[in-house]
Amino acid sequence: MALQRILAVDDEPFNLEILEEILEDLNFDLLTASSGPECLEIIETFDPQVILLDVSMPQMNGYDVCRAIKANPETHHIVVMFVSARGSVEERMEGYAVGAEDYIVKPFGQGELKSKLMNLSQMLLDKDILEQQVEDATSTAFDAMATSSEMGQIVNYIEQISQVDDVSTLINAMIKCLSSFGLNCNVEVRVDTQRLHFATSGLCSPIVVELFDILKSKGRLHEFTSRILVNYDLVSVLILNMPNDENKHGRIRDHICFLVSVTEQQLLAIMTRKELNTQKDNLDNALTMINGKFKSLMGMLNTNRRQNESVFRSLQERFESKIPTMGLDEDQEIFIFSNVDEAIQNSVAREEAIEMVQSAFKEIEGDLSLLTDKS
Structure with a gap:
């Protein structure tokens, strides 16, 4: 002045x-x-x-x-x-x-x-x-210190949730991070047709639950008085005590939006892993059932092959012992032996086909076992 x-x-x-x-x-x-x-x-x-x-x-x-x-x-x-x-x-x-x-x-x-x-x-x-x-520089320095501290909390949160597979653990970690900024928050999570509610105080009031329901499809961001509501597809966060300072208010609002976005992505990752695990279990069960059926079918083929061998061996022995005593002329004997021999050859051909089928089944069984192990 x-x-x-x-x-x-x-x-x-x-x-x-x-x-x-x-x-x-x-x-x-x-x-x-x-x-x-x-x-x-x-x-x-x-x-x-x-x-x-x-x-x-x-x-x-x-x-x-x-x-x-x-x-x-x-x-x-x-x-x-x-x-x-x-x-x-x-x-x-x-x-x-x-x-x-x-x-x-x-x-x-x-x-x-x-x-x-x-x-x-x-x-x-x-x-x-x-x-x-000096006042501006001091304010800038304190803002930078505050931002650095806040970003440290956010980085710790991101590192902490990277391996989280439980929805409640994830949301409680986000609430703890927001609480480190001095914020009183309520959270709604929408998964598996359920609406789950969490809060800094432990419980969401009925009016907050109703507010979530009214505003969940009304856009990404709502600000009213000292409150702010951030909406994502699966997560909504309501902050009840936003700071009055304009600079801090804007900084904290950006932090909240970023944290909710990160939490939404982690929640999607949790749900994806859960769905993949369910699909893996179903695939394991299907592979186990198919493998069992292949083994049963291969057993039946082996049994059929052994029975055919036994039948043709018995038939051949009977013909060899009986035909010479039947008084047949040479042409008749040749006719009978040639037909028996042809039947045996046809049986051998069928056995070779069965062996090929068995070989193919064994390859399929090995592929299924490898797929099961990888899954």
Whole structure:
């Protein structure tokens, strides 16, 4: 703020009149005091930006007054310029030692005093700018620290849930992460035709459950007063105590949306793994059943092959023992033996086909066993 309020302190009324005349055309709000104690009393209500302070005064000299001003946390910011008839190096050093910002020696010219006051005015403006920069830098630093801490919580949450396979464990981990930001939240999860509810306090109130139902299909984000509702297909989160600070509010809102998005994806992963496990169990059961049927069929084929061998072996033995005693001529015997031989050859061919089928079944059985192991 530019210089506006000045307090002149001198025990000589004539000196105060000169100061009033010099400053008259500068439109400063000027008050005067004739002693150190009066000066200290006035600054409690007037709050001057600059004090033109005489050094040589009775009761309390200017150095003592300056010490008192600079020692008080409520007034130490006031700029003090000593006005003295003595201007030796030692006296100037004493003035600066007690905290004064400037020093002017009587008698002084009108231009000299105005120039010094203009410099002090610029100094006040620069000081305000610097203080604002420091305040902004401090705020930025604290925001950066807060963001870093919050991001650390989010990273920990993501790492924690990467191996979670249980819905309740996942949602409780998200609630714990949001609680680390000081947030009071309610959560609805919609899986397997069920609506599951979780809350920081442990239970969702009926009105919150109703709110979830009303707003679940009304868009991604709803903000009202200090509350915010974030909707995804499977997860909805209601925060009841969003911060009032605009910067923090926006930062926390972004964190919430990101956390709900990550939680939604992890929930989808859990459901996918659950479905895949169910499919694997069904496939294992089907493979076990098919494998059993193949083994049963191969057993039947083996039994049939052995029975055929036994039948044809018995038939061949009977013909070989009976035909010579039947009194048949040579052509008849050849006819019978050729037909028997043809039947045996046909049987052998069928056995070879059965062996090929058995070989194919064994390959299929091996493939099923390999598929079962991989699944």
